[in-house]
Amino acid sequence: MPFDTLTFDHVGIRVTDLAVAEAFYGRLGFVRDPDEFSEAGKACGLVHPTGLRIHLIFNGEASAEGNVLLDVPVKRPGYTHAAFIIDSMSELVAWLNREGIAITEGPVEMGHGRRIVCFIRDPDRNVIEFNEVRS
Structure with a gap:
């Protein structure tokens, strides 16, 4: 293999409402990383005090x-x-x-x-x- 995988970076989670999702994950200790927000890409990076990261992908369509x-x-x-x-x-x-x-x-x-x-x-x-x- 020409490269080594060093660690896991983040998981992307598709959501329908950024504010609602950000509030929920905030209750779990995640806060917005201002360097990882893209309105055009519909992505918002959140980071936990432990360094764990998730990205909220806010282009989801609600489904019954x-x-x-x-x-x-x-x-x-x-x-x-x-x-x-x-x-x-x-x-x-x-x-x-x-x-x-x-x-x-x-x-x-x-x-x-x-x-x-x-x-x-x-x-x-x-x-x-x-x-x-x-x-």
Whole structure:
């Protein structure tokens, strides 16, 4: 291979309303990076205090079907979710409950108890996975 992949940079998440999505991801600790905003490209970069990045792609069309990659019977190719490693599933669950953010699946143990996973949806029904990895 002529190059090395050094690390993961960001995931792009298509949304219908930038203000609503930015407020939701702000609750998860992400803030706008003014150097990564493009009105022409309909992209808004957000950064977490840990350095983790996401890009909100704000050109989505609302759909009565929900998330077309996961909620419809025909499964089309595409990115289905972003997954984040957290330090405490119990603290995350308590916070989600306080914030009124619905858990759509989990928490459940996976990989023979190696990790606990939990899923939520953003306002556009994009899936977000949280993982507490056990040593």
